[in-house]
Amino acid sequence: MQAAVNAAASGTTLNIPAGDCDWGTQQLNVPAGIALRGAGRDKTTIRRIGSVPEARYLVAFDCSNGKRAGFSGMTLIGNGNGAIHDKGLGLLYGCVDFTVADSRFTKFIFSAIEVTGPVKQRGVIYNNEFIDNYSNSLRNLGYGVVVYGDGSWPALELGTQNAVFIENNYMSGNRHHVASNNASRYVFRYNTVIANDLTKDFAMADAHGLSSSPRGSRSWEIYNNNFSAKLTSGRVYAAIGIRGGNGVIFNNTISSDIARPVMLALEGSTCGTYPAPDQIRQAWIWNNNLGEISNGCTASIQLGRDYFTTGKSGYVPYTYPHPLRG
Known part of the structure; x- marks a missing residue:
């Protein structure tokens, strides 16, 4: 497959036929400008079998050339081994106007x-399935989609195209179905999100504050999602856990077996510090079916100053469905 990619001209869509293939430990490196399209997620399957270092993907797009990346119509399967911290699809070096669909x-x-x-x-x-990307033996990592910036801090641009959009996906059994760090921006909307007994101790949608990266999350827009759980006992820790950054959370449907509909926390600083680097400073949270907001640090994150329970004045969500869906 790498030979076919290397021979393809920019603007080419490479069709991957139906079949079930083990790619072993290799990483397929794809320059942006080339799209990969399978025969359908129930027909084209690519597997990772073998130990790989943490930095290796099954498929990696390099977008440093400024061109668009596209991926659709296949299933990627990892090792499922908590000792091997493998990754599926990488969209690297600032991908712009990329699409990932129907996989x-x-x-x-x-x-x-x-x-x-x-x-x-x-x-x-959009229109993807993210299932069981997590190991209970590790109890860490386990992201459906994770978004990292490069640490440069952009202006707050809610309601614009300038974010990674995650919409109309089915997500079940991931530790964090979405997570973010290092000045990243994401929009999480119209997704079906399900926790289970193995993942119930974690926030289903997450945004880091200042922690393992030079900067925390920049912004998040989380709306019109359905959060639920399939449990034999207990309750889910939280539907939405925000530890830093700014944004909006509204119109989400959250089932009663989730203990905290929205959880706010301070990360990277002692509670009582204000303003702490990259903490929540501008959050608007409204019209979720369960209105409770839990606050892990009221000394630093205050209602009416740092977060509000009304809509953001002048805010209009970006076009839905996303125009790149065609």
């Missing part, structure tokens, strides 16, 4: 999809 990602221990690079990154991930 399935399962059993990747680190992340099913990772978007990383300069703050200009934007695109849409």
Whole structure:
């Protein structure tokens, strides 16, 4: 497959036929400008079998050339081994106007999809399935989609195209179905999100504050999602856990077996510090079916100053469905 990619001209769509193939430990490196299209997520399956280092993806798009990346119509399967922190699809070096559609990602221990690079990154991930990307033996990582910026801090641009959009996906059994860090921006909307007994101790949608990266999350827009759980006992820790950054959370449907509909927290600083670096400073949370907002640090994150329970004046969500869906 790498030979076919290397021979393809920019603007080519490479069709991957139906079949079930083990790619072993290799990483397919694809320059942006080339699209990969399978015969359908129930027909084209690519597997990772074998131990790989944490930095290796099954498929990696390099967008440093400024061209568009496209991926659709196949299933990627990871090792499902908590000792191997493998990754599925990488959208690297600032992908702009990328699309990921109609695919399935399962059993990747680190992340099913990772978007990383300069703050200009934007695109849409839609109509996919993210299933069981997590290992209970590790109890860490386990991201459906994780978005990393490059640490440069952009202006707050809610309601614009300048974000990674994750919409109309089915997500079940991932530790964090979406997570973010290092000045990243994402929009999470119209997704079906399900926790289970193995993942119930974690927030289903997450945004880091200042922690393992030089900067925390920049912005998030989380709306019109359905959060629920399939449990034999207990309750889910939280539907939405925000530890830093700014944004809006509204119109989400959250089932009663989720203990905290929205959880706010301070990360990277002692509670009582204000303003703490990259903490929540501008959050608008309204019209979710369960209106409770839990606050892990009221000394630093205050109602009426740092978060509000009304809509954001002048805010209009970006066009739905996303125009890149065609």
